[in-house]
Amino acid sequence: MTAPESQPAQHATQPLPRTLTRDLGQHDAQTVRLQGFLHARRDLGGVQFAVLRDVSGLAQCVGSGLHLPLPESSVEVVGTVRAHPKAPGGYEVQVSEFRVLSAAVQASPLEIPKMEWNVNPETMLDYRYVSLRGLKERAALRVQAELVRAFHQHLDAEGFTEISTPKIVSAGAEGGANLFKLDYFGEQAYLAQSPQLYKQIMVGVFERVYEVAPVYRAEEHATSRHLNEYLSLDVEMGFIDSEEDVMDLENRLLGSIMVHLKQSCAAEFTLLGATLPDVLPRIPRIPLMEARELVNREYGHVVGGKDLDPEAERLLCQYYAEKEGTDFVFVTRYPRAARPFYAYPEPGGELTRGFDLLFRGIEITSGGQRINEYEMLMTSIADYKLNPESLAGYTEVFKYGMPPHGGFAIGAERLTARLLGIANVRYARAFPRDRNRLTP
Numbered sequence: 001m002t003a004p005e006s007q008p009a010q011h012a013t014q015p016l017p018r019t020l021t022r023d024l025g026q027h028d029a030q031t032v033r034l035q036g037f038l039h040a041r042r043d044l045g046g047v048q049f050a051v052l053r054d055v056s057g058l059a060q061c062v063g064s065g066l067h068l069p070l071p072e073s074s075v076e077v078v079g080t081v082r083a084h085p086k087a088p089g090g091y092e093v094q095v096s097e098f099r100v101l102s103a104a105v106q107a108s109p110l111e112i113p114k115m116e117w118n119v120n121p122e123t124m125l126d127y128r129y130v131s132l133r134g135l136k137e138r139a140a141l142r143v144q145a146e147l148v149r150a151f152h153q154h155l156d157a158e159g160f161t162e163i164s165t166p167k168i169v170s171a172g173a174e175g176g177a178n179l180f181k182l183d184y185f186g187e188q189a190y191l192a193q194s195p196q197l198y199k200q201i202m203v204g205v206f207e208r209v210y211e212v213a214p215v216y217r218a219e220e221h222a223t224s225r226h227l228n229e230y231l232s233l234d235v236e237m238g239f240i241d242s243e244e245d246v247m248d249l250e251n252r253l254l255g256s257i258m259v260h261l262k263q264s265c266a267a268e269f270t271l272l273g274a275t276l277p278d279v280l281p282r283i284p285r286i287p288l289m290e291a292r293e294l295v296n297r298e299y300g301h302v303v304g305g306k307d308l309d310p311e312a313e314r315l316l317c318q319y320y321a322e323k324e325g326t327d328f329v330f331v332t333r334y335p336r337a338a339r340p341f342y343a344y345p346e347p348g349g350e351l352t353r354g355f356d357l358l359f360r361g362i363e364i365t366s367g368g369q370r371i372n373e374y375e376m377l378m379t380s381i382a383d384y385k386l387n388p389e390s391l392a393g394y395t396e397v398f399k400y401g402m403p404p405h406g407g408f409a410i411g412a413e414r415l416t417a418r419l420l421g422i423a424n425v426r427y428a429r430a431f432p433r434d435r436n437r438l439t440p
């Protein structure tokens with residue numbers, strides 16, 4: 001069979017390619033096709049104003065005889081671009097065609113252009129599926145996405161390999177009572193609190209690894225810094241000399257993340273009225289005992305317990321911001337009583353090579369050097385009165401030459417919240433799980 005000499009054209013005319021609202025200025029006086037959501041609508045004496053929102057911003061569209069659907073409907077506009085100083089971005093579109101792609105069948109429970117964090121916070125979470133469409137809400141999540149991208153890029157460039165470890169596990173890694181239990185075909189299982197033990201095992205494979213994944217903490221209390229499911233940015237590296245190497249890495253990583261955010265998220269920071277921190281070439285490092293003395297001496301705050309309390313974290317950050325112009329400070333040399341069994345003990349046995357990183361008033365990271373020798377690990381498990389059998393899947397690997405290693409984890413929501421001045425970590429997560437919330 002021979003092919004016909006010419007195929008009939010499928011479309012008489014090609015549809016215009018889609019233009020994003022942020023690019024209107026490149027199409028002055030031209031016809032464009034926009035697609036997005038009906039952000040707002042007004043009718044002024046027979047002239048309709050439709051504000052269209054797409055992923056890149058807003059565009060004012062003006063026409064007459066338009067039947068505008070309910071706000072949030074997805075729509076398509078074809079029209080001519082005109083400079084207009086009062087319109088968002090300095091241009092508006094004079095509508096020649098208006099199409100509803102998918103009409104909202106019910107008025108949105110939140111008026112998106114007006115809400116922007118003035119609505120009752122619980123309501124914002126109740127209606128997350130629409131509240132996230134708000135410009136500020138989505139800006140926060142976009143910053144987080146770019147932050148995660150920069151995390152990947154920096155670690156890839158330093159020779160790290162991305163790993164993926166189980167979230168259904170047979171034992172907790174971090175100790176404490178905050179494990180979610182799970183019935184695993186009749187056996188007791190848990191949701192992973194941290195990829196800690198697995199990322200260490202993977203150091204034996206790739207030497208330098210990272211993971212970006214949710215982890216689970218059955219925190220009973222509702223605070224502004226605790227989620228029951230959060231995104232953990234985990235790092236682990238082998239062949240270190242001490243935890244100093246690990247802090248050096250996190251220092252470089254944070255520097256890269258802030259450079260990337262400056263380049264990629266300037267509009268989001270402006271919209272949210274937030275400022276990027278400077279990351280000093282060497283973030284200050286202070287041993288925990290000295291930090292406790294400092295907040296007592298400088299602010300008269302006496303810290304109970306073995307760690308810092310939230311007020312001490314806030315005061316220590318205030319001190320370093322005022323005295324050294326840094327929003328970050330590492331707290332080092334935590335006592336064993338305040339660290340898990342895997343933390344590497346200092347000679348003498350009371351302190352460890354564990355550290356925390358504080359940022360703008362709260363802890364965003366824990367990390368440190370780990371025990372890498374089998375005998376030392378088994379002794380530590382006994383010291384902590386843990387059951388070696390339940391940890392056997394983890395301890396086995398230490399019989400096979402694990403190098404000196406260490407790492408850290410950053411809570412993505414805490415970092416995002418502190419970067420953007422968001423008071424509660426729940427608003428730095430799309431669909432937070434907290435003590436009272438399992439939906440949406």
Ligand code: AMO
Pocket residue numbers: 174193194195196217219225226227228230232235363364365366367368407408409410411412413414425
């Ligand atoms: P840790 O338990 O300190 O350490 O957690 C590390 C970081 O995770 C964040 N984070 C949380 N964020 C929101 N809600 C929570 N409930 C919550 N709990 C912790 C904090 C914290 O600094 N395996 C170690 C890390 C390591 O040593 O590599 C660990 O999980 O930002």
